[in-house]
Amino acid sequence: MGKLRFRQVHLDFHTSEKIVEIGEAFDPKEFAETLKKAGVNSITCFARCHHGMIYYDTKFPAKHPGLKRDLLREQIEACHAVDIKVPIYITVGWDEYIANRHPEWLERKPDGSPYGSGGPLKAGWKTLCFNTPYIDYVEEQTIEVLEKFGDEVDGLFFDIIFQDPCCCNYCIEGMLKEGLDPENEKDRKRYANRIVNEFKKRMTATVRKYNKNCTIFYNAGHIGPSIRESLDTYTHLELESLPSGGWGYDHFPITVRFARNLGKEYLGMTGKFHKSWADFGGFKNQPALEYECFMALAHGAKCSIGDQLHPSGAINKATYELIGSVYNQVKEKETWCDDVEAVTEIAVFTPEAIRNDGIRLYPSVQGAYRMLVESHYQFDIVDEYVDFSKYKVLILPDMITFDAGLLNKVKEYMGKGGKVLLSYKSGMDREEKEFLLKEAGIKLVGDAQYSPDYVVAGDAVKEGLLDTEYVMYERGLWVKPSEDSETLAEIWNPYFNRSYKHFCSHNQTPVEKDSGYPAIVKRGNIIYFAYPIFSMYKEHGMKAYKQLVDNSLKLLLKDKIVETNAPTTAHININYQPAYDRYIAHILHYIPERRCNIIDTIEDVIPLYNIDLKIKLPKAPAKVYCAPSMQELDFDYEQNYVKVVVPEVKGHQMVVFEF
Ligand SMILES: [Zn+2]
Known part of the structure; x- marks a missing residue:
């Protein structure tokens, strides 16, 4: 399976069947070169989207009617040629094509109305039930992907993996068969939970029949203690958390502080958007994107940035200038961020x-x-x-x-x-x-x-x-x-x-x-x-x-690990990197501000100077330096604490303690 890459993009491509010129402006060479220049080394591309549309030559009728090329294959080939991995995206919970043809496969509330968008007159996704024959279709289409792309499948990203307490015919019948009471909400929740865990087990077993090495991830937009029941069906964890997209700036650091003890590699996924997914023409300020990616590094996570490809297939150069401005910095920092343990x-x-x-x-x-x-x-x-x-x-x-x-x-x-x-x-x-x-x-x-x-x-x-x-x-x-x-x-x-x-x-x-x-x-x-x-x-x-x-x-707690005069707006994380026997202090200083009614934004990097940093270490270091600049720092070591003055923190500074 190999290690998770540090600089990933999650390239959404939920594209209405009403738009017809799909992928016409896709240029494989330009696509790969743009990604390469932006420092991207893994990009998740689409097999099937929330509209239910399929983006490769498929035997299923849901191939996007406007697609005249084998888009996913071309994306994979272009990227693999320049050593960019391409995990493949498959939607599960939301598929408009199927939802419109099989309303009997929709999740139902106790009153019979479907979960999801808010009714037939509202734009938005309808939620499909994981306990219906729809899942056979998901499995067959996944098998098609695995057979068609063979060893080229780097990974599979299954999305919208949650099941509401459902009252569709299949679920009522299933609950009764198991002696559960469909009128009892707890029973409905318990049943829904079991159904979704069974789905993961089934899919991982199926995937492994065809591909022993690809990554497998099931996305539900959050990772908490309940993941333990099905953790063995995942190869790694992707922590979707767009601070401006409804998650807020506290969600990622809180979630990752739980997820990092689950024994899997993990990444933090934000977006290039000003707000949330599919925010076409919305761009995050560079300092905010820096903060979100460097925060991932400071917590031992790899980075992923969400984007959405234009229906034409033309990659947006401005987006990748923005992503590149951050990922080319991540590239310089990642040596000190790989395989670290939080102290x-x-x-x-x-x-x-x-x-x-x-x-x-x-x-x-x-x-x-x-x-x-x-x-x-x-x-x-x-x-x-x-x-x-x-x-x-x-x-x-x-x-x-x-x-x-x-x-x-x-x-x-x-x-x-x-x-x-x-x-x-x-x-x-x-x-x-x-x-x-x-x-x-x-x-x-x-x-x-x-x-x-x-x-x-x-x-x-x-x-x-x-x-x-x-x-x-x-x-x-x-x-x-x-x-x-x-x-x-x-x-x-x-x-x-x-x-x-x-x-x-x-x-x-x-x-x-x-x-x-x-x-x-x-x-x-x-x-x-x-x-x-x-x-x-x-x-x-x-x-x-x-x-x-x-x-x-x-x-x-008499001997706190970090003593500092840094302001409360500075966040400090200490990691240990066993392979190099060294400690890394991350100092992050970005200040989200509520300047508008709906989201926090960051526009400026406000530098800090001459920060006193005292860190408890098991022994005296031989060398202390700023990374990646390699600027050496004078230090004192007494009574288990190393003392340095960090000359400058411009948003993010790593200080490395080597023995
Ligand atoms: Zn159901």
Whole structure:
């Protein structure tokens, strides 16, 4: 199979059958040369698109009516001639051609209406059910691709691989046969999940009958803990995450911090678009594209940039000037980015691992991500299958309730010296009736009777805070601390809750007095916050919330991996590259700004100068230098920390520590 290439393009080609001059302006030589010049070394091209159209000489009737050439074959031949790989794209969940001819194969909601575009009078995709004979067609067409292109198939990218809780005839019949209750939403979800996992198993087995080496990926636009059930059907992971396309700038770094522990090679996929897919004429600013690609590198990922080919087949030169402006920089950097391992100290447990409500980014995880990255901590996002013992601190943000398995796992981790920071309902049973983690030294009294209320920090967690009461905008819990625990901060009450009966001024009621309940409790190696502090930071952005968490973490984690005077807008990742026995610090400094109503953009690179960087290393380095410039830096090494001054960070700077 070989390794994933660093500089990939995902070349969409969903092309309406109403457009007739398909591929007429395609020039194989120009196509390959343009890609080569832009530094692209892998490009995913189309066998079958969401319109259901096929782009090679096929036995199936869905060949695009406007296509007069064997486009996919020409793309593959032109690219292979210059050592560019061409994984092949096959749509699954959306196929307009089939959807219009076989409405009985569409996914149905309980009321019988189809999932997808929003009705017959709306433009958009209809969603096909994976439990219908449609999947036989998908398999046959895939086999045709494998037979036709043989050893030229570098990989297969199956798209729209998800199944909604479906009530089509096939699914109702299937559920009844298995003793499931179609009227029960949980049963419908469970069945849908099984159907999609079976699809992956079936397809991977089929592909392997014809091709032992090609890559196989199933795209659902997000990768979370549920992928474990079918992980062995994938060869690698592609993290689709277009910050301006609905995913936002937090999605990729959060997702990749989970995905990088799954034992597969992975890439980060963004787009060249100003907004999202198929944004013809929409171009991302170069600094934004740099940020998104360099962020992938900083997280040990390869890069992929989405584009869409014009129906004429003419490659857009401007697009590849933009992509080239970034990929030719990636090329210079990738030596230090291949086969790296993240160096981490904290694990953040994701609610995705214990919930099944389809939420991709929980505010609690986003808040934790923001706090930690802004404070330059090194961390992963984990589920219960990750070995906690490699982390110094485990964070259970806001809503990580326990079953017996998770309780035992956390206890075992603590038994070996692991430290835990948990908040709000984390550590309670799944019904949220009591705290199961007795080691935390707290007993539930109930919901706090006042909200908003106030927090007064004690000396141990006061650093960087004003000597005053801080408002807590969301309701916390009242808990009773055990005798042997220490209250780090107190809850103070307002005079009354704001209501029509009594209110004061425009907003929350002013503070009155100490409630007698703790806001933060420490017992041994556990610190508990009585508020959903992480989602509160995501929602309200109050620096004091982050400061309280940072100050508490400092009580648990005495030797943070990175100490720096870099601003909170600088993100720092530390990687280890075993093949060279060297550490690489990535400093990223790009600042997304909400200048318009709908998306964050980045227009400028704002350089940083003379950044103090202290990094914990197991031994003194022999050489420290900036990469790729190879500029050597003076350094000191004492008490396990190497100290350097990074002269300049223009968007992205790698600093390499060699022994
Ligand atoms: Zn169905």
